[in-house]
Amino acid sequence: MSLASPSLRPDCRAALGMITPSANLVVERVTCAMLADFPEVSGHFSRTPVFGARDLHPDDYDWDGMLTAARLLAQARPDVIAWNGSKGATLGFATDRELCRRVTEETGIPATTSSLALEAALARLGARRIAVVTPYVTDYQAKLIAGFEREGLEVVAQAHSGIADNLDYAAVPDDAIAAMIRDVAAAKPDAILTWCTNFPAAYGVDALERELGLPILDSVTLAVWHGLHMVGRADFRGRRWGRLFDGIAP
Known part of the structure; x- marks a missing residue:
């Protein structure tokens, strides 16, 4: 069958x-x-x-x-x-x-x-200048940014929490996520990415998009x-x- x-x-x-x-x-x-x-x-x-x-x-x-x-x-x-x-x-x-x-x-x-959904969304938005917010440690954040740049994206700002253990990504507080998003928004990217599927950023996207006037794409x-x-x-x-x-x- x-x-x-x-x-x-x-x-x-x-x-x-x-x-x-x-x-x-x-x-x-x-x-x-x-x-x-x-x-x-x-x-x-x-x-x-x-x-x-x-x-x-x-x-x-x-x-x-x-x-x-x-x-x-x-x-x-x-x-x-x-x-x-x-x-x-x-x-x-x-x-x-x-x-x-x-x-x-x-x-x-x-x-x-x-990642392929991101590629589709960025193409539809016409977005190439991005800001990246994650829970990651510095070394992995650098690897991630290098990956985006290989895809032809320009990373104009980034912020990360510095957490090493995968399980702990899920515990980043809402206010800490919002603060990082506001911080990178100052660079006026075409879009902000909240990147990591164990990072609870999705719940705040709509309110922050309305506040900042920028699209926020959550993984x-x-x-x-x-x-x-x-x-x-x-x-x-x-x-x-x-x-x-x-x-x-x-």
Whole structure:
């Protein structure tokens, strides 16, 4: 029996499958909160090992872990499988395209990632000058910025929390995130990225966009937004999650 998702469901419902890092506490929370505005779309989750303060695969993906997670999701026959993880920005968007190719070849299901969703959103915004806000330590922040610059993006400002352990990213307070966003906004970038899918920045995006007059692209929100577009469901119902839902289609 094929694991490929049906192109049309008789009840007009859709399902998004999300692969998340194993130490992540944010992806499920934000995805479920966002999908509350889209009651015809359900979210389903699988995990791949990413935890602690040391990446066991610093320059590549754990392909076995990723594809195992995708295979498990495919058993539920979602319409889309998304890697809701931010590592592709350090590896290169081409690596994420290869990940999507392998997931689709393995499961028959269309795939996307947070990084490819970012690429689509920046293209639609015409944004090349970015500011980057993360929970990361200095060395990883530098690696991330170098990754964005290889993609032709100009990083005009950056801020980071200096946290090493993956699990602790989820505990950065709202006021600390907002302060970093306000700080980088002074550089007047085309867009601000809150980058790390275990970083709870999504909840403050709408209010800060209205305050600062700048688009803020959150890595978790991006993956959900792109998945919703892939199933033809993204619309103004998601506006409380930011400008992404102001008709910015990939």
